[in-house]
Amino acid sequence: MRTVSNEIESIKDPGPAPHVLRAADVNPRSEKRAEQQVAILFALSGVGSLLLIYSYVFIANDVFIFIPVMGNQHAQQLGLGIGMAMSLFFLGMAAIHWAKTLMSETEVVNHRHEFRSSDEDREDFIKTVKEGVAGVQLGRRKLIKRSMAASIGLFALPPVLLLRDLGPLPKKQLETTNWKSGTRLVTDPGDRPILASDLEVGSVVQVLPAIAESGEKGEHPERLLSDIAKDPVLLIRLRPEDFNLTPEKLAMTHEGIIAFSKICSHMGCAVALYEQTTKHLLCPCHQSTFDVTRGAKVIFGPAARPLPQLDITIDAEGYLIARAPFSESVGPSYWERNSQ
Numbered sequence: 001m002r003t004v005s006n007e008i009e010s011i012k013d014p015g016p017a018p019h020v021l022r023a024a025d026v027n028p029r030s031e032k033r034a035e036q037q038v039a040i041l042f043a044l045s046g047v048g049s050l051l052l053i054y055s056y057v058f059i060a061n062d063v064f065i066f067i068p069v070m071g072n073q074h075a076q077q078l079g080l081g082i083g084m085a086m087s088l089f090f091l092g093m094a095a096i097h098w099a100k101t102l103m104s105e106t107e108v109v110n111h112r113h114e115f116r117s118s119d120e121d122r123e124d125f126i127k128t129v130k131e132g133v134a135g136v137q138l139g140r141r142k143l144i145k146r147s148m149a150a151s152i153g154l155f156a157l158p159p160v161l162l163l164r165d166l167g168p169l170p171k172k173q174l175e176t177t178n179w180k181s182g183t184r185l186v187t188d189p190g191d192r193p194i195l196a197s198d199l200e201v202g203s204v205v206q207v208l209p210a211i212a213e214s215g216e217k218g219e220h221p222e223r224l225l226s227d228i229a230k231d232p233v234l235l236i237r238l239r240p241e242d243f244n245l246t247p248e249k250l251a252m253t254h255e256g257i258i259a260f261s262k263i264c265s266h267m268g269c270a271v272a273l274y275e276q277t278t279k280h281l282l283c284p285c286h287q288s289t290f291d292v293t294r295g296a297k298v299i300f301g302p303a304a305r306p307l308p309q310l311d312i313t314i315d316a317e318g319y320l321i322a323r324a325p326f327s328e329s330v331g332p333s334y335w336e337r338n339s340q
């Protein structure tokens, strides 16, 4: 009687499919014809290889031939391409045709062997290891054992030290910028210092720390790419009465001029758009919107904290300078989950 378990067994192991005889299996003429077809395909592949060799050796590099629709074509490259394509295509076709018509197609079942070694092999292995350990005599030679352990331990230290060469940690890198107390604000591009009186109400300027102040002067006056990535600041001038800031934040402005890091506090894009009427800064990446009048407070979008504000003032000549470095890290705040 057929049971459910019998049914499942037959689904799990259907066994080899019944062999269906092909024409070449039963008819010698069909077999001969299939053999000739395979030989022709191999021969065509050989023709392709010869065409490739001929094109490479005998066709000059500057010969062009006209082909309808395709126009003038480089003859040598055309020959190489067609030769390679023919060679590979007919080689594959010959192999497939041979396998399908002439090769034995009887299914062979190859059962997997158990991966586990036999008990005898395992015992042999353990015995060999024990004999090896006994031969080394580590148990008896305590001095060698200890000095070896110490040297291996010390050997592991240099790679740890070399980790320092991978550069500073990202958090530390973003915590420090080239803005220092007294650093002049210069235009980007142009590197010109800015007089507070140069800025009109409503204007926005992108600025960088002056190179002379950032320690990059002398033989290498160019800015480092990493500095360009984290130093940019947006300078915006409002009417002083437009601000709605805490006394500390207000003290960081100068006569209506306020400075914010240009690096978005969401994922680090450049905050590039300023709406003069609403006094909002917009990040084009995910539309975080910052209210300039309220210290770049986030009023829309995924950013978790305001843009860091740079404390600015003027020097004796009236040029805008940083009064202090940024008091918080610039850029993305993914490590500061609690910041607001």
Ligand code: FES
Pocket: 264, 265, 266, 267, 268, 269, 283, 284, 285, 286, 287, 288, 301, 302, 303
């Ligand atoms: S990077 Fe600015 S909103 Fe996402």
